[in-house]
Each structure stands twice: as C-alpha cells, then as structure tokens.
Amino acid sequence: MDIEIKNQCMLCHDLFENSELSAEHYPAKSVGNNDIVALDLVKMFDFLLDKENIQNFFTDIETGKEFNKKLDMLFDNELSTTQYPRGRVAYTLCRSCNTFLGKYDEAYKKFFDSDGNPKVVSGFVKQTKIKIIKAIYAKFLSLPECSGIKFDFIDYLKSTDQDSYDGLWQIYFLKRSQSTDILNMRSLDVGVLNYDEGQVFELSDEKFIFHLTNFKPKNNVTGINLFSIQNKYVLVGGENIDGSGGYHGEMIIKKMLDLEN
Ligand SMILES: [Zn+2]
Numbered sequence: 001m002d003i004e005i006k007n008q009c010m011l012c013h014d015l016f017e018n019s020e021l022s023a024e025h026y027p028a029k030s031v032g033n034n035d036i037v038a039l040d041l042v043k044m045f046d047f048l049l050d051k052e053n054i055q056n057f058f059t060d061i062e063t064g065k066e067f068n069k070k071l072d073m074l075f076d077n078e079l080s081t082t083q084y085p086r087g088r089v090a091y092t093l094c095r096s097c098n099t100f101l102g103k104y105d106e107a108y109k110k111f112f113d114s115d116g117n118p119k120v121v122s123g124f125v126k127q128t129k130i131k132i133i134k135a136i137y138a139k140f141l142s143l144p145e146c147s148g149i150k151f152d153f154i155d156y157l158k159s160t161d162q163d164s165y166d167g168l169w170q171i172y173f174l175k176r177s178q179s180t181d182i183l184n185m186r187s188l189d190v191g192v193l194n195y196d197e198g199q200v201f202e203l204s205d206e207k208f209i210f211h212l213t214n215f216k217p218k219n220n221v222t223g224i225n226l227f228s229i230q231n232k233y234v235l236v237g238g239e240n241i242d243g244s245g246g247y248h249g250e251m252i253i254k255k256m257l258d259l260e261n
Pocket residue numbers: 009010011012013014093094095096097098
C-alpha cells in the first residue's frame with residue numbers, strides 16, 4: 001500500500017501534498033531575502049587572526065564611507081558563503097494561506113522602509129500597524145525550527161478583525177547596528193535557544209532582529225515588545241543590550257560551537 005506523505009499548512013492546518021504548498025520567503029523577499037549569504041565564521045576568525053589582513057584592510061581608508069564600502073566588499077567577496085542564492089524559502093503554507101498572509105507583507109515593507117522610525121510609524125493608520133505585527137508573527141510559521149509547535153496566535157493571524165492578541169508568545173525586536181553585527185556584517189540566520197523557562201526563536205531582516213519567546217525575557221537581552229509600535233516607543237539597538245550580546249550574541253556563539261562539533 002502506498003502511504004502518501006502529506007504536510008500540514010502551518011496556518012489553516014489542512015493537509016497538502018508537497019507540490020500544493022507554496023514557497024514562503026522568510027524573512028520577506030523585499031527586506032533582504034533575495035540572495036542570502038552567511039557570514040563564514042571560520043573564515044572570519046582566520047581573517048581576524050592574521051595581522052597582515054587587518055593592515056591591508058585599513059590601508060587607504062580615510063572616511064567612514066570608504067570603511068563601510070570596503071567592509072561590504074570584504075563580506076561579499078571573502079567572508080561569506082552563498083546559502084540561498086534565490087532567497088531562503090520554506091514550504092510551510094498552502095497557496096491560499098500564502099496569498100492571505102502576503103497582504104500583511106505590504107505593511108511590513110512600509111515599516112522596513114521607514115527604518116522603524118517611531119515618528120514615521122506613529123503616522124501609520126491603526127490597521128497598518130496591526131498588519132505589521134501580524135506579518136512578523138506570520139514569518140515565524142515558516143521557520144523550520146518552529147515546525148510542530150502549536151502556536152496560540154494562529155486565529156489572531158487568520159482573522160482580519162482581531163486587533164489584539166495577549167497569548168503566550170510575544171515578539172521582541174532590536175534595531176541592527178554595529179553592536180549587533182560583528183564587523184557590521186548582517187547575517188539573516190535563523191535560530192533557536194532553549195532555556196528552562198521556554199524557547200527563543202530568532203528571525204531577522206537586514207534592519208531588525210526579531211525574537212519570539214514563550215516566557216518573559218530578562219532585561220537587556222533583546223529589544224522592545226513588537227506591540228509597542230502601536231503606541232509611543234523608542235527603538236532599542238544593540239548598544240542597549242548587555243555586554244554578552246543578549247539572545248542574538250548567544251545565537252552566534254551557539255552556531256560557532258555547533259560548527260566545532
Ligand atoms: Zn493553509
């Protein structure tokens with residue numbers, strides 16, 4: 001007897017054949033997920049340990065602009081490996097759910113384009129802010145690390161009328177900066193940290209790092225709650241995070257340790 005393997009759509013929970021699921025970009029294509037390269041940590045440390053490399057790197061740099069340009073080139077040409085040349089996708093949603101959630105992505109793009117600037121975001125209509133929040137929650141459904149988890153925000157995402165959610169899972173976010181990214185190299189890696197209290201999932205775009213957690217984080221390990229964007233808020237950047245880099249720093253260290261094993 002043939003056993004057909006069906007996959008469950010993470011939003012409607014119906015079962016589909018693989019070919020019926022659609023490719024969902026996480027994060028969205030428009031916010032940097034079109035050619036994902038990863039910072040090659042082994043190459044980077046080799047680079048940093050070689051004095052000559054460092055000297056060469058700083059030769060001819062006179063302005064901050066030159067520095068950033070050279071840094072970008074270094075990242076692109078020497079220290080990165082292409083992981084997902086056409087963007088990173090997961091087959092976690094059926095076509096109709098993918099189309100449905102796509103409507104939220106437009107709002108997320110507006111947030112991204114405005115750099116999350118509180119002055120700009122406060123001018124968005126209420127519905128746009130709600131869509132931004134839902135779009136970011138929805139992206140976590142496509143994380144391979146999240147498969148099999150029964151999230152309690154599914155109805156909130158599915159309903160166009162439900163404006164608020166006060167369930168178990170909260171999202172906190174940080175603005176990327178030199179402090180969140182070693183040498184200003186923005187990796188769009190995803191990851192998970194497991195604690196006694198619960199779990200932390202990380203997803204990022206080129207400007208922000210998002211953490212989905214099912215417990216209240218300690219101070220200074222991540223940024224502000226995503227729902228704060230509905231009111232007055234102040235962006236939190238890497239410089240506000242404790243010395244060890246908070247959750248994001250811990251994810252990087254975890255990845256380095258995984259590489260060694
Ligand atoms: Zn579906």
